[in-house]
Structures are given as structure tokens and as C-alpha cells.
Amino acid sequence: MSRPPLPPFTRDTAIQKVRMAENAWNSRDADVVTPAYTDDSQWRNRAEFLSGHTDIHAFLTRKWNKELDYRLIKELWAYSGNRIAVRYAYEWRDDSGQWFRSYGNENWEFAEDGRMAKRHASLNDLPISEEDRLFRWPQGPRPDNHPGLSELGL
Template sequence: MTGKPPYPPFNADTAVQKVRAGEDAWNTRNPEAVSLAYTEDSRWRNRSVFINGRREIVDFLAHKWEYELEYRLIKELWSFGGHRIAVRFAYEYHTVNGDWFRAYGNENWEFSDDGLMSVRHASINDVPITASERKFSWDRSGPRPSDYPSLSDFGF
């Protein structure tokens, strides 16, 4: 089967794998690569923005990461069943003006049989923080180191 393993229906192990794969991909900040985890006709609601299809996903993510600098994301499995996964997450970033934020949120995901995400609903809240309040500060862009704390470890 083509697509993106692991494939649904998910169990506890494959759901955790899928969540970590999503986190790792988003931490690359590469819109084209990230978009390949979604179906061609994927539908999103991200905050109050509605996005349809890979081309709009790429455009959305490119704009996002031009604004959200030094983006660092941690996701954690909340629940799963069949073709669906719910996650909670937090990420930190700063703007070109140097203003830091931590965003907290929840996502509901639905996958096609080939493991590509067909539906994504994200609810997100931004909280201003100072640079000294940052928690997500691994050295480089890309995946969070395997020994780095989780959201639960931070108490988020």
C-alpha cells in the first residue's frame, strides 16, 4: 500500500507513531514535505481559516512559518479510534518584532485507508510569553530529540 504508514485502524502504538511522525514533520517547517502527509483533497479548519487541498496547505504553511519564527512543536496523543486520532499540542515561536508566544491547542484528525490525513480540525490559543519563559529550545529545527520532555512532563 502506498501512502503514509502506519495505516488505520489505529491501535495505541500506531496512534503514538502517527502523532510523533506529524510532530517531526511540522518541526521541519517544510511546507511541501509536510503537505505530502495529507490527501490531495484534504480539508482543514485551522483556527478560523478553512483550507482545501494540498496546494492551499502548502500556501498556508509557507505563510505561517514566515510569521512564526523559531517554531518548535510538541504533540501528544489524546485519544484514538478507527481512522481518527485526537491530539493536544503546544508550540512556541516569535514574530519578526521579537515577540514570543506559546500556542496551545487540540486537533482532531481523520485518515484515509492509505494513512494520509483527509480531515484536520485545529483549535488554537496564543499566549504571550517572554524569551526567558520558553520551554521548547532544542538546538536546531527539525525533530524534537527523543530524550526531550513531553507536554505532560512540562505540565501542559
């Protein structure tokens, strides 16, 4: 299964890949997101290590059951060959109504077919008030006219 754009990446194709990943994650659907990774994809997410579709699907399902009203923005940081580095922020609330903005960085490595083979994520959660939220579009992909991280000063 091919997932264009394929490596090696140009600036434009790296930006396209980042936005495609952002849109998929904003679906909050593990069935949509999981196929973008190789069958044996290796992840480090915070202190959790995952391997393969079964682990990834379970992780994403658990994540979006906990992180309610999730909205994500990713931004290209760097790229070279089959690798892309991104920074991102997402807002979510827990079941008690407390809002958070999570800030992170990811390093991605892609297989020749354009699926992600490795994902290393580091992130931190900052409690925020509902009034401090910046990501207020309807559930789903971020609208094209919504500012990105740099425009928001994040």
C-alpha cells in the same frame, strides 16, 4: 502513495503517527508536510478553511514565514479506528522578537492509505517572555530525551 502506519490505529501506531506529524511540522518545510495529506484534504485552522494541497502548502508557507523559530510538541489524546485526537503546544516568535506559546487541539481523520483527509484545529496564542520558553532544542525534530507536554506540566 501509502503513509504508514495505516488505520485502524492501535495505541502504539497512533502514538507513532502523532510523533511523525510532530517531526514533519518541526521541519518547517511545506514540501515535507503537504504530502502527508490527501489531495482533497479538508482543514479548519482557527477561522480559516482550506481544501487540498495548494491551499495547505500556501497556508504552511505563510505560517512559517510569520512564526519564526517554531518548535512543536504533540501528544496523543484519543484514537479510534481511523481517527486521532491530539493536544499540542508550540513556541515561536514574531519579527519584533515577541515570543508566544500556542496551545491547541486537533481532530484528525485518515484515509485508508494513511494520509490525513480531515484536520480540525482549535488554538490560542499566549505571549511569553524569552525566559519562559521551554522548547529550546536545535531547529528540527524534538530530541527523544526532551520532555513531552505532560512531563512539562503543559
